[in-house]
Amino acid sequence: MKGTAKTKALSALFAVTMLSATSIFYMQVVKAGDSLKDDGLPSGISKVKVKPATDDGPLDEIISGWHFRSKETKNLQQDDFENPGYLWVEQGEELWATKDGSKGKSCKSCHDDPAKSMKGVGANMPKWDAKLKRPLTLEQRVNTCRTQGLGAKEWKWESREMLSMTAFIRNLSRGMPMNVQADGPMKPWVEKGKNIYYTRVGQLNMSCSNCHEDNYGKNIRADHLSQGQSNGFPTYRLKWQKIGSLHRRFKGCMKNIRATPYKPGSDEFVALEIYLSQRGKGLEIETPAVRN
Amino acid sequence: MKKAMHTIAVCALIGATAASSAISINDASANPVTPDKVKVVDGKIKTPLTNKPGNAADGKNWFANRKLGNCLACHVNQDMSSKPFHGEIGPAVNAVATRYSPAQLRAILVDAKSVFGDQTIMPxxxxxxxxxxxxxxxxxxxxxxxxQVEDIIAYLLTLKK
Structure with missing residues (x-):
């Protein structure tokens, strides 16, 4: 059964490779508005647009990045067998029960059935850690478990294992609304992230808001600008030909505007992730989303 | 088949890089006015940045080049209707020569924020x-x-409709 799913996913991956290789040359001409038609919903998702919880936020409507993509890209997220991101979700499921480290334990040893113990966890990250007195992203939380719980080495941020595990855990919250804590000790982190969001950087002298708040829905050359929401991460990007973390996406944006990016896992990117999660509060987790 | 596609893509990328690195970005001899000496007065810069008059044909290239002006990323330009992907961030540049003087275009290109205010996205x-x-x-x-700024101004001045 599992083998069949994998074969299907692999052939989907191959199809995606072909599709995106082709798109380098022909770049399907997508005019503004074309992808704004009602193309249904992604698999496991009940809505891709929500009203903000409060009126004082910058957005009238919170919209998932899915909404801004072409029909071809959307289709890949409407059938889990065609969604190449599931290769990583499946690998994560295997890793969950794989023993590692000096204590001879796996995630399963402490957390048992992930469908019960991990449901909703991904929707609340990053989360405040009372012991460490700081917020932890899902990646950081996994590594804390690995070093302290398993006696195992940390996984690198963008490693296959980390991407698989985070995709697997976030996927267990698919369809649940993002609901990060933004008050109490998290408040200064939200503020720090907000500050980064609105600070102009790089030779092009732009902030996140210049594209993703002021100009979402418009084309910037071949790219249709989204609100830059975080609900689909880790996300399968056709451009990457693999799944990638939110912090990798941050890095790419900063490089595009000719700025020196912060490091994945840095306090700056953690703060930005917290701010984005709060900004997109209520949007459903789509992991693994498929994007351009 | 897949491999062949990738090889073509890689070749295309190398080609693009080679073409852009052949363009000299800092040609000091042609730049008597350094960036720190340029002053925008009333939304204008009257004196050209270089002694050599702008070349419209070169300017047309810089306008579309993704590594240089990349103006097309944000502005529709009907003079380039054969090229795909015109951006929608800024206003179309059609007939821009009928709306701005060369001194105004120079100021907008050099430092758009000094003309339109801090909130503009234009670099x-x-x-x-x-x-x-x-x-x-x-x-x-x-x-x-x-x-290159002077070349683009020369090109923009050809856009009369």
């Missing part, structure tokens, strides 16, 4: 290190050379 193409954390590769450099 200053002849400014050094305008934002925080400028990448090492671009530190101390302008997006366009003075000559």
């Amino acid at each position: 200053g193409f002849y400014k050094v290190d305008p934002g925080q954390r400028v990448a090492k590769k671009f530190k101390g450099k302008t997006i366009l050379s003075g000559q």
Whole structure:
């Protein structure tokens, strides 16, 4: 059964490779508005647009990045067998029960059935850690478990294992609304992230808001600008030909505007992730989303 | 088949890189007015940045080049209707020569924020290190050379309808 799913996913991956290789040359001409038609919903998702919880936020409507993509890209997220991101979700499921480290334990040893113990966890990250007195992203939380719980080495941020595990855990919250804590000790982190969001950087002298708040829905050359929401991460990007973390996406944006990016896992990117999660509060987790 | 596609893509990328690196960005001899000496007065810069008059044909190239002006990323230009992907961020540049003088175009290209205000997304193409954390590769450099700015102005002045 599992083998069949994998074969299907692999052939989907191959199809995606072909599709995106082709798109380098022909770049399907997508005019503004074309992808704004009602193309249904992604698999496991009940809505891709929500009203903000409060009126004082910058957005009238919170919209998932899915909404801004072409029909071809959307289709890949409407059938889990065609969604190449599931290769990583499946690998994560295997890793969950794989023993590692000096204590001879796996995630399963402490957390048992992930469908019960991990449901909703991904929707609340990053989360405040009372012991460490700081917020932890899902990646950081996994590594804390690995070093302290398993006696195992940390996984690198963008490693296959980390991407698989985070995709697997976030996927267990698919369809649940993002609901990060933004008050109490998290408040200064939200503020720090907000500050980064609105600070102009790089030779092009732009902030996140210049594209993703002021100009979402418009084309910037071949790219249709989204609100830059975080609900689909880790996300399968056709451009990457693999799944990638939110912090990798941050890095790419900063490089595009000719700025020196912060490091994945840095306090700056953690703060930005917290701010984005709060900004997109209520949007459903789509992991693994498929994007351009 | 898949491999062949990738090989073609890689070749295309190498070709694009080679073409852009052949363009000299900092040609000091043609840049008598350094970025720090340029002053915008009433939304205008009357004196050209270089002694050599702008070349409209070159300017047309810089306008579309993704590594240089990349103006097409944000502005529709019907003069380039054969090229795909015109951006929608800024106003179309159709007939821009009928709306702005050369001195106004120079100021907009050099430092759009001094003309339209701080809120504009348009970068200053002849400014050094305008934002925080400028990448090492671009530190101390302008997006366009003075000559390239003059070339683009010459090109924009041909857009009369």
